Amino acid sequence: MIGLGLIGGSIALAIKKEHPTCLLLGYDIQEDQLKMAKSLGVIDEFVTNIEEGIVDADLIILAIPVTKTEEMIDKLVTYKLKPSCIVTDVGSTKEKIVEKAKAFEGKDVTFIGGHPMAGSHKTGVEAAKAHLFENAFYILTPTEDTNMTKVIQLQNWLKGTKAKFIELSPKQHDELAGIISHFPHIIAASLVHQVAKIEKEQPLLSNLAAGGFRDITRIASASPVMWRDILIHNKETLLELLSRWQVEMDRVKNLIEAADDSSIYEYFDTAKMFRDGLPVKQKGAIPSFYDLYVDVPDHPGVISDVTGILAREDISITNIRILETREDIMGVLRLSFRSDPDRDRALACLTDHLYECYISS
Ligand SMILES: NC(=O)c1ccc[n+]([C@@H]2O[C@H](COP(=O)([O-])OP(=O)(O)OC[C@H]3O[C@@H](n4cnc5c(N)ncnc54)[C@H](O)[C@@H]3O)[C@@H](O)[C@H]2O)c1
Numbered sequence: 001m002i003g004l005g006l007i008g009g010s011i012a013l014a015i016k017k018e019h020p021t022c023l024l025l026g027y028d029i030q031e032d033q034l035k036m037a038k039s040l041g042v043i044d045e046f047v048t049n050i051e052e053g054i055v056d057a058d059l060i061i062l063a064i065p066v067t068k069t070e071e072m073i074d075k076l077v078t079y080k081l082k083p084s085c086i087v088t089d090v091g092s093t094k095e096k097i098v099e100k101a102k103a104f105e106g107k108d109v110t111f112i113g114g115h116p117m118a119g120s121h122k123t124g125v126e127a128a129k130a131h132l133f134e135n136a137f138y139i140l141t142p143t144e145d146t147n148m149t150k151v152i153q154l155q156n157w158l159k160g161t162k163a164k165f166i167e168l169s170p171k172q173h174d175e176l177a178g179i180i181s182h183f184p185h186i187i188a189a190s191l192v193h194q195v196a197k198i199e200k201e202q203p204l205l206s207n208l209a210a211g212g213f214r215d216i217t218r219i220a221s222a223s224p225v226m227w228r229d230i231l232i233h234n235k236e237t238l239l240e241l242l243s244r245w246q247v248e249m250d251r252v253k254n255l256i257e258a259a260d261d262s263s264i265y266e267y268f269d270t271a272k273m274f275r276d277g278l279p280v281k282q283k284g285a286i287p288s289f290y291d292l293y294v295d296v297p298d299h300p301g302v303i304s305d306v307t308g309i310l311a312r313e314d315i316s317i318t319n320i321r322i323l324e325t326r327e328d329i330m331g332v333l334r335l336s337f338r339s340d341p342d343r344d345r346a347l348a349c350l351t352d353h354l355y356e357c358y359i360s361s
Protein backbone atom coordinates (compact mmCIF):
# COMPACT_ATOMS: atom_id res chain seq x y z
CA MET A 1 0.00 0.00 0.00
CA ILE A 2 1.60 3.24 -1.12
CA GLY A 3 0.02 6.05 0.90
CA LEU A 4 -1.39 5.27 4.31
CA GLY A 5 -3.97 7.95 4.78
CA LEU A 6 -7.74 7.71 5.07
CA ILE A 7 -8.27 5.74 1.88
CA GLY A 8 -5.09 3.62 1.85
CA GLY A 9 -5.68 2.75 5.50
CA SER A 10 -9.34 1.87 4.95
CA ILE A 11 -8.57 -0.35 1.95
CA ALA A 12 -5.73 -2.03 3.84
CA LEU A 13 -8.12 -2.87 6.72
CA ALA A 14 -10.72 -4.23 4.29
CA ILE A 15 -8.12 -6.39 2.49
CA LYS A 16 -6.77 -7.79 5.76
CA LYS A 17 -10.31 -8.67 6.86
CA GLU A 18 -10.92 -10.78 3.78
CA HIS A 19 -7.34 -12.05 3.27
CA PRO A 20 -5.93 -12.35 6.80
CA THR A 21 -2.89 -14.38 5.74
CA CYS A 22 -1.57 -11.94 3.15
CA LEU A 23 1.47 -9.86 4.05
CA LEU A 24 0.57 -6.21 3.78
CA LEU A 25 3.47 -3.79 3.50
CA GLY A 26 3.02 -0.03 3.72
CA TYR A 27 4.99 2.90 2.34
CA ASP A 28 4.33 6.59 2.95
CA ILE A 29 6.43 9.73 2.79
CA GLN A 30 5.33 10.55 6.35
CA GLU A 31 7.04 8.21 8.75
CA ASP A 32 4.58 9.01 11.56
CA GLN A 33 1.71 7.72 9.37
CA LEU A 34 3.65 4.50 8.82
CA LYS A 35 4.29 4.02 12.53
CA MET A 36 0.68 4.80 13.33
CA ALA A 37 -0.53 2.38 10.63
CA LYS A 38 1.62 -0.37 12.10
CA SER A 39 0.53 0.29 15.67
CA LEU A 40 -3.15 0.35 14.63
CA GLY A 41 -2.70 -3.02 12.87
CA VAL A 42 -3.57 -1.48 9.49
CA ILE A 43 -0.40 -2.93 7.91
CA ASP A 44 1.84 -5.84 8.86
CA GLU A 45 5.10 -4.01 8.28
CA PHE A 46 6.31 -0.78 6.77
CA VAL A 47 9.19 -0.09 4.44
CA THR A 48 11.09 3.15 4.12
CA ASN A 49 12.64 2.13 0.84
CA ILE A 50 9.94 1.76 -1.79
CA GLU A 51 11.80 -0.87 -3.82
CA GLU A 52 11.79 -3.24 -0.84
CA GLY A 53 8.01 -3.02 -0.70
CA ILE A 54 7.15 -3.47 -4.36
CA VAL A 55 9.48 -5.95 -6.05
CA ASP A 56 7.76 -9.06 -4.65
CA ALA A 57 4.24 -7.65 -4.50
CA ASP A 58 1.26 -9.39 -6.14
CA LEU A 59 -0.78 -6.21 -5.78
CA ILE A 60 0.36 -2.59 -5.49
CA ILE A 61 -2.19 0.04 -4.50
CA LEU A 62 -1.49 3.74 -4.93
CA ALA A 63 -3.49 5.73 -2.38
CA ILE A 64 -1.82 9.13 -2.68
CA PRO A 65 -2.92 12.47 -4.20
CA VAL A 66 -3.59 12.21 -7.93
CA THR A 67 -0.62 14.23 -9.24
CA LYS A 68 1.64 12.17 -6.93
CA THR A 69 0.06 9.01 -8.40
CA GLU A 70 1.27 10.07 -11.85
CA GLU A 71 4.78 10.65 -10.48
CA MET A 72 4.69 7.30 -8.68
CA ILE A 73 3.73 5.48 -11.90
CA ASP A 74 6.76 7.08 -13.59
CA LYS A 75 8.86 5.65 -10.77
CA LEU A 76 7.26 2.17 -10.67
CA VAL A 77 7.87 1.55 -14.37
CA THR A 78 11.60 1.82 -13.74
CA TYR A 79 11.53 -1.24 -11.40
CA LYS A 80 11.33 -4.92 -12.29
CA LEU A 81 8.02 -5.85 -10.68
CA LYS A 82 6.84 -9.41 -9.99
CA PRO A 83 5.46 -11.03 -13.20
CA SER A 84 1.62 -10.80 -13.32
CA CYS A 85 1.56 -8.07 -10.67
CA ILE A 86 -1.56 -5.88 -10.55
CA VAL A 87 -1.15 -2.15 -9.96
CA THR A 88 -4.21 -0.08 -9.11
CA ASP A 89 -4.92 3.34 -7.66
CA VAL A 90 -7.77 4.97 -5.73
CA GLY A 91 -7.48 8.50 -7.12
CA SER A 92 -10.50 10.73 -7.57
CA THR A 93 -9.60 11.38 -11.23
CA LYS A 94 -8.86 8.80 -13.87
CA GLU A 95 -8.01 10.15 -17.35
CA LYS A 96 -4.51 11.44 -16.67
CA ILE A 97 -3.62 8.49 -14.44
CA VAL A 98 -4.79 5.82 -16.89
CA GLU A 99 -2.97 7.66 -19.68
CA LYS A 100 0.23 7.70 -17.62
CA ALA A 101 -0.18 3.98 -16.79
CA LYS A 102 0.12 3.10 -20.49
CA ALA A 103 3.83 3.04 -19.61
CA PHE A 104 3.23 -0.42 -18.06
CA GLU A 105 2.21 -1.87 -21.45
CA GLY A 106 4.43 -4.79 -22.53
CA LYS A 107 5.76 -5.30 -18.98
CA ASP A 108 3.64 -8.25 -17.71
CA VAL A 109 2.10 -5.84 -15.22
CA THR A 110 -1.62 -4.99 -15.30
CA PHE A 111 -2.70 -1.49 -14.35
CA ILE A 112 -6.39 -1.06 -13.51
CA GLY A 113 -7.58 2.42 -12.51
CA GLY A 114 -9.89 2.50 -9.48
CA HIS A 115 -11.92 4.97 -7.44
CA PRO A 116 -13.98 4.04 -4.39
CA MET A 117 -16.84 6.56 -4.37
CA ALA A 118 -16.98 7.14 -0.65
CA GLY A 119 -14.79 8.95 1.79
CA SER A 120 -14.77 11.79 4.19
CA HIS A 121 -13.35 15.24 4.84
CA LYS A 122 -10.95 13.61 7.32
CA THR A 123 -7.39 12.67 6.47
CA GLY A 124 -4.81 10.29 7.86
CA VAL A 125 -4.70 6.68 8.90
CA GLU A 126 -6.34 7.35 12.29
CA ALA A 127 -9.59 8.04 10.42
CA ALA A 128 -9.39 4.77 8.41
CA LYS A 129 -12.26 2.31 8.71
CA ALA A 130 -12.67 -1.16 7.20
CA HIS A 131 -16.34 -0.44 6.46
CA LEU A 132 -15.81 2.97 4.81
CA PHE A 133 -16.80 1.67 1.38
CA GLU A 134 -19.61 -0.68 2.38
CA ASN A 135 -22.39 -0.42 -0.25
CA ALA A 136 -20.51 2.35 -2.06
CA PHE A 137 -19.82 2.25 -5.77
CA TYR A 138 -16.22 1.34 -6.56
CA ILE A 139 -15.42 2.47 -10.08
CA LEU A 140 -12.87 0.52 -12.11
CA THR A 141 -11.57 1.77 -15.44
CA PRO A 142 -10.04 -1.21 -17.28
CA THR A 143 -9.24 -0.55 -20.94
CA GLU A 144 -10.21 -2.73 -23.93
CA ASP A 145 -6.83 -4.47 -23.61
CA THR A 146 -7.14 -5.31 -19.91
CA ASN A 147 -7.31 -9.03 -19.18
CA MET A 148 -10.68 -9.67 -17.49
CA THR A 149 -9.15 -12.31 -15.21
CA LYS A 150 -7.04 -9.55 -13.71
CA VAL A 151 -10.11 -7.39 -13.12
CA ILE A 152 -11.74 -10.30 -11.29
CA GLN A 153 -8.56 -10.91 -9.28
CA LEU A 154 -8.51 -7.24 -8.26
CA GLN A 155 -12.18 -7.35 -7.24
CA ASN A 156 -11.39 -10.43 -5.18
CA TRP A 157 -8.57 -8.62 -3.39
CA LEU A 158 -10.98 -5.77 -2.66
CA LYS A 159 -13.94 -7.94 -1.67
CA GLY A 160 -13.65 -6.93 2.00
CA THR A 161 -14.60 -3.35 1.08
CA LYS A 162 -18.13 -4.71 0.40
CA ALA A 163 -18.34 -2.10 -2.34
CA LYS A 164 -20.25 -2.48 -5.60
CA PHE A 165 -17.92 -2.55 -8.57
CA ILE A 166 -18.83 -0.78 -11.77
CA GLU A 167 -16.78 -0.09 -14.87
CA LEU A 168 -16.55 3.25 -16.64
CA SER A 169 -14.19 4.74 -19.19
CA PRO A 170 -11.72 7.21 -17.63
CA LYS A 171 -13.34 10.08 -19.58
CA GLN A 172 -16.85 9.19 -18.43
CA HIS A 173 -15.56 8.78 -14.87
CA ASP A 174 -14.02 12.25 -14.81
CA GLU A 175 -17.15 13.87 -16.22
CA LEU A 176 -19.48 12.17 -13.74
CA ALA A 177 -17.20 12.55 -10.70
CA GLY A 178 -16.68 16.18 -11.74
CA ILE A 179 -20.42 16.85 -11.55
CA ILE A 180 -21.33 14.87 -8.43
CA SER A 181 -18.17 15.23 -6.35
CA HIS A 182 -15.52 17.67 -7.55
CA PHE A 183 -17.78 20.62 -8.37
CA PRO A 184 -19.70 20.48 -5.05
CA HIS A 185 -16.35 20.78 -3.25
CA ILE A 186 -15.68 24.02 -5.14
CA ILE A 187 -19.10 25.35 -4.16
CA ALA A 188 -18.57 24.42 -0.49
CA ALA A 189 -15.18 26.16 -0.39
CA SER A 190 -16.55 29.23 -2.19
CA LEU A 191 -19.43 29.56 0.30
CA VAL A 192 -16.90 29.51 3.14
CA HIS A 193 -14.85 32.20 1.38
CA GLN A 194 -17.95 34.36 0.99
CA VAL A 195 -18.73 34.14 4.70
CA ALA A 196 -15.08 34.70 5.68
CA LYS A 197 -14.95 37.90 3.61
CA ILE A 198 -18.22 39.32 4.95
CA GLU A 199 -17.30 38.35 8.50
CA LYS A 200 -14.61 41.04 8.46
CA GLU A 201 -17.42 43.62 8.60
CA GLN A 202 -19.87 41.45 10.55
CA PRO A 203 -17.92 39.67 13.33
CA LEU A 204 -21.06 37.96 14.66
CA LEU A 205 -21.58 36.09 11.42
CA SER A 206 -19.85 32.76 12.02
CA ASN A 207 -21.47 32.42 15.46
CA LEU A 208 -24.79 32.33 13.63
CA ALA A 209 -23.67 29.55 11.27
CA ALA A 210 -26.28 26.93 12.04
CA GLY A 211 -27.20 23.55 10.54
CA GLY A 212 -27.69 24.67 6.95
CA PHE A 213 -24.32 26.35 6.50
CA ARG A 214 -22.54 23.60 8.41
CA ASP A 215 -24.22 20.81 6.39
CA ILE A 216 -23.40 22.31 3.02
CA THR A 217 -19.81 23.23 3.92
CA ARG A 218 -18.65 20.09 5.80
CA ILE A 219 -16.63 19.05 2.78
CA ALA A 220 -14.78 22.39 2.77
CA SER A 221 -12.78 20.85 5.65
CA ALA A 222 -11.30 18.23 3.29
CA SER A 223 -7.60 18.02 2.42
CA PRO A 224 -6.44 21.06 0.37
CA VAL A 225 -3.64 18.94 -1.11
CA MET A 226 -6.09 16.35 -2.42
CA TRP A 227 -8.47 18.95 -3.86
CA ARG A 228 -5.72 21.08 -5.41
CA ASP A 229 -4.63 18.00 -7.34
CA ILE A 230 -8.17 17.03 -8.40
CA LEU A 231 -8.89 20.50 -9.80
CA ILE A 232 -5.64 20.44 -11.74
CA HIS A 233 -6.48 17.01 -13.20
CA ASN A 234 -10.12 17.64 -14.06
CA LYS A 235 -9.69 21.17 -15.40
CA GLU A 236 -11.83 20.92 -18.59
CA THR A 237 -14.85 19.32 -16.88
CA LEU A 238 -14.76 21.82 -14.03
CA LEU A 239 -14.43 24.88 -16.27
CA GLU A 240 -17.47 23.69 -18.22
CA LEU A 241 -19.43 23.16 -15.00
CA LEU A 242 -18.46 26.62 -13.74
CA SER A 243 -19.87 28.18 -16.92
CA ARG A 244 -23.11 26.26 -16.45
CA TRP A 245 -23.22 27.31 -12.80
CA GLN A 246 -22.92 30.97 -13.77
CA VAL A 247 -25.97 30.53 -16.04
CA GLU A 248 -27.81 28.81 -13.17
CA MET A 249 -26.98 31.66 -10.76
CA ASP A 250 -28.18 34.22 -13.34
CA ARG A 251 -31.45 32.30 -13.50
CA VAL A 252 -31.86 32.54 -9.70
CA LYS A 253 -30.91 36.22 -9.78
CA ASN A 254 -33.63 36.89 -12.36
CA LEU A 255 -36.22 35.00 -10.31
CA ILE A 256 -35.42 37.06 -7.21
CA GLU A 257 -35.28 40.35 -9.09
CA ALA A 258 -38.70 39.63 -10.60
CA ALA A 259 -40.01 38.50 -7.16
CA ASP A 260 -41.71 35.78 -9.17
CA ASP A 261 -43.24 33.75 -6.32
CA SER A 262 -44.52 30.77 -8.30
CA SER A 263 -41.22 30.35 -10.19
CA ILE A 264 -39.24 30.65 -6.96
CA TYR A 265 -41.49 28.03 -5.36
CA GLU A 266 -41.04 25.81 -8.42
CA TYR A 267 -37.24 26.24 -8.23
CA PHE A 268 -37.10 24.84 -4.70
CA ASP A 269 -39.85 22.29 -5.24
CA THR A 270 -38.23 20.60 -8.25
CA ALA A 271 -34.86 20.59 -6.45
CA LYS A 272 -36.48 19.02 -3.38
CA MET A 273 -38.16 16.32 -5.45
CA PHE A 274 -34.90 15.40 -7.15
CA ARG A 275 -32.92 15.45 -3.88
CA ASP A 276 -35.56 13.44 -2.00
CA GLY A 277 -35.59 10.88 -4.79
CA LEU A 278 -31.84 10.15 -4.60
CA PRO A 279 -31.00 6.66 -3.38
CA VAL A 280 -30.39 6.86 0.36
CA LYS A 281 -29.53 3.28 1.25
CA GLN A 282 -26.29 3.25 -0.62
CA LYS A 283 -23.11 5.22 -0.42
CA GLY A 284 -21.97 7.20 -3.40
CA ALA A 285 -23.65 10.43 -4.26
CA ILE A 286 -25.45 10.41 -0.93
CA PRO A 287 -23.80 8.44 1.83
CA SER A 288 -25.74 5.77 3.58
CA PHE A 289 -26.99 6.83 7.01
CA TYR A 290 -29.14 4.60 9.11
CA ASP A 291 -30.70 7.50 10.95
CA LEU A 292 -33.35 7.53 13.60
CA TYR A 293 -35.07 10.72 14.75
CA VAL A 294 -36.15 10.91 18.37
CA ASP A 295 -38.33 13.65 19.84
CA VAL A 296 -36.88 14.68 23.18
CA PRO A 297 -38.09 17.16 25.74
CA ASP A 298 -35.55 19.90 26.34
CA HIS A 299 -34.44 19.10 29.88
CA PRO A 300 -31.11 18.14 31.45
CA GLY A 301 -30.13 14.48 31.29
CA VAL A 302 -32.33 13.49 28.36
CA ILE A 303 -29.44 12.72 25.99
CA SER A 304 -27.69 10.52 28.53
CA ASP A 305 -31.02 8.74 29.15
CA VAL A 306 -31.39 7.93 25.42
CA THR A 307 -27.75 6.89 24.98
CA GLY A 308 -27.90 4.90 28.24
CA ILE A 309 -30.90 2.90 27.00
CA LEU A 310 -29.03 2.06 23.78
CA ALA A 311 -25.81 1.23 25.64
CA ARG A 312 -27.64 -1.23 27.89
CA GLU A 313 -28.92 -2.96 24.75
CA ASP A 314 -25.36 -2.94 23.31
CA ILE A 315 -26.37 -0.86 20.29
CA SER A 316 -23.56 1.38 18.96
CA ILE A 317 -24.31 4.88 17.74
CA THR A 318 -22.03 6.18 14.97
CA ASN A 319 -23.22 9.77 15.18
CA ILE A 320 -25.51 11.87 17.29
CA ARG A 321 -26.82 15.33 16.58
CA ILE A 322 -29.29 17.69 18.22
CA LEU A 323 -31.32 19.19 15.41
CA GLU A 324 -33.36 21.68 17.34
CA THR A 325 -33.44 22.87 20.92
CA ARG A 326 -35.27 25.88 22.07
CA GLU A 327 -36.74 26.45 25.48
CA ASP A 328 -40.12 24.82 26.09
CA ILE A 329 -40.31 23.01 22.77
CA MET A 330 -39.45 19.48 21.81
CA GLY A 331 -36.00 19.02 20.37
CA VAL A 332 -35.07 16.34 17.90
CA LEU A 333 -32.14 13.99 18.27
CA ARG A 334 -30.74 12.45 15.10
CA LEU A 335 -29.02 9.17 15.92
CA SER A 336 -27.03 7.37 13.23
CA PHE A 337 -26.36 3.64 13.28
CA ARG A 338 -24.05 1.35 11.37
CA SER A 339 -26.79 -0.85 9.93
CA ASP A 340 -30.51 -1.24 9.41
CA PRO A 341 -30.87 -3.97 12.08
CA ASP A 342 -29.13 -1.73 14.67
CA ARG A 343 -31.56 1.07 13.84
CA ASP A 344 -34.57 -1.28 14.08
CA ARG A 345 -33.46 -2.48 17.52
CA ALA A 346 -32.91 1.11 18.66
CA LEU A 347 -36.38 2.07 17.42
CA ALA A 348 -37.96 -0.83 19.29
CA CYS A 349 -36.24 -0.22 22.62
CA LEU A 350 -36.63 3.57 22.62
CA THR A 351 -40.31 3.19 21.75
CA ASP A 352 -40.60 0.78 24.71
CA HIS A 353 -39.24 3.59 26.86
CA LEU A 354 -42.00 5.86 25.51
CA TYR A 355 -39.79 7.97 23.24
CA GLU A 356 -41.45 9.15 20.01
CA CYS A 357 -39.21 7.88 17.18
CA TYR A 358 -39.38 8.02 13.43
CA ILE A 359 -37.14 7.02 10.54
CA SER A 360 -37.26 9.92 8.11
CA SER A 361 -36.95 13.57 9.08
N1 LIG B 1 -10.81 11.42 1.01
C1 LIG B 1 -11.77 10.96 0.22
O1 LIG B 1 -12.95 11.18 0.47
C2 LIG B 1 -11.39 10.14 -1.00
C3 LIG B 1 -12.32 9.25 -1.53
C4 LIG B 1 -11.96 8.46 -2.63
C5 LIG B 1 -10.70 8.61 -3.20
N2 LIG B 1 -9.82 9.51 -2.66
C6 LIG B 1 -8.47 9.59 -3.26
O2 LIG B 1 -7.61 8.82 -2.43
C7 LIG B 1 -6.28 9.32 -2.48
C8 LIG B 1 -5.77 9.48 -1.06
O3 LIG B 1 -6.58 10.37 -0.36
P1 LIG B 1 -6.79 10.29 1.23
O4 LIG B 1 -8.12 10.85 1.49
O5 LIG B 1 -6.43 8.94 1.73
O6 LIG B 1 -5.69 11.36 1.69
P2 LIG B 1 -4.83 11.38 3.03
O7 LIG B 1 -4.26 12.74 3.10
O8 LIG B 1 -5.60 10.86 4.19
O9 LIG B 1 -3.64 10.34 2.73
C9 LIG B 1 -2.72 10.49 1.70
C10 LIG B 1 -1.42 9.85 2.14
O10 LIG B 1 -0.53 9.82 1.03
C11 LIG B 1 0.78 10.10 1.50
N3 LIG B 1 1.60 10.53 0.37
C12 LIG B 1 1.52 11.69 -0.33
N4 LIG B 1 2.42 11.68 -1.34
C13 LIG B 1 3.07 10.49 -1.27
C14 LIG B 1 4.10 9.89 -2.03
N5 LIG B 1 4.63 10.51 -3.08
N6 LIG B 1 4.53 8.65 -1.67
C15 LIG B 1 3.99 8.02 -0.61
N7 LIG B 1 3.01 8.53 0.16
C16 LIG B 1 2.57 9.76 -0.18
C17 LIG B 1 0.56 11.17 2.56
O11 LIG B 1 1.68 11.25 3.43
C18 LIG B 1 -0.71 10.65 3.25
O12 LIG B 1 -0.41 9.80 4.33
C19 LIG B 1 -6.35 10.61 -3.30
O13 LIG B 1 -5.91 10.35 -4.61
C20 LIG B 1 -7.82 10.96 -3.31
O14 LIG B 1 -8.17 11.66 -4.50
C21 LIG B 1 -10.12 10.25 -1.55
Ligand SMILES: O=C(O)C(=O)C[C@]1(C(=O)O)C=C[C@@H](O)C=C1
Pocket residue numbers: 091092116117118119120121122180181182219222284285287
Ligand atom coordinates in the same frame (compact mmCIF):
# COMPACT_ATOMS: atom_id res chain seq x y z
O1 LIG C 1 -18.00 12.43 2.04
C1 LIG C 1 -17.10 13.19 1.76
O2 LIG C 1 -16.57 13.94 2.57
C2 LIG C 1 -16.57 13.21 0.38
O3 LIG C 1 -16.32 14.27 -0.08
C3 LIG C 1 -16.34 11.97 -0.33
C4 LIG C 1 -16.12 12.08 -1.82
C5 LIG C 1 -17.38 12.73 -2.44
O4 LIG C 1 -17.28 13.78 -3.06
O5 LIG C 1 -18.44 12.15 -2.30
C6 LIG C 1 -14.92 12.89 -2.10
C7 LIG C 1 -14.01 12.55 -3.01
C8 LIG C 1 -13.91 11.21 -3.50
O6 LIG C 1 -13.16 11.01 -4.60
C9 LIG C 1 -15.06 10.38 -3.28
C10 LIG C 1 -15.98 10.71 -2.36
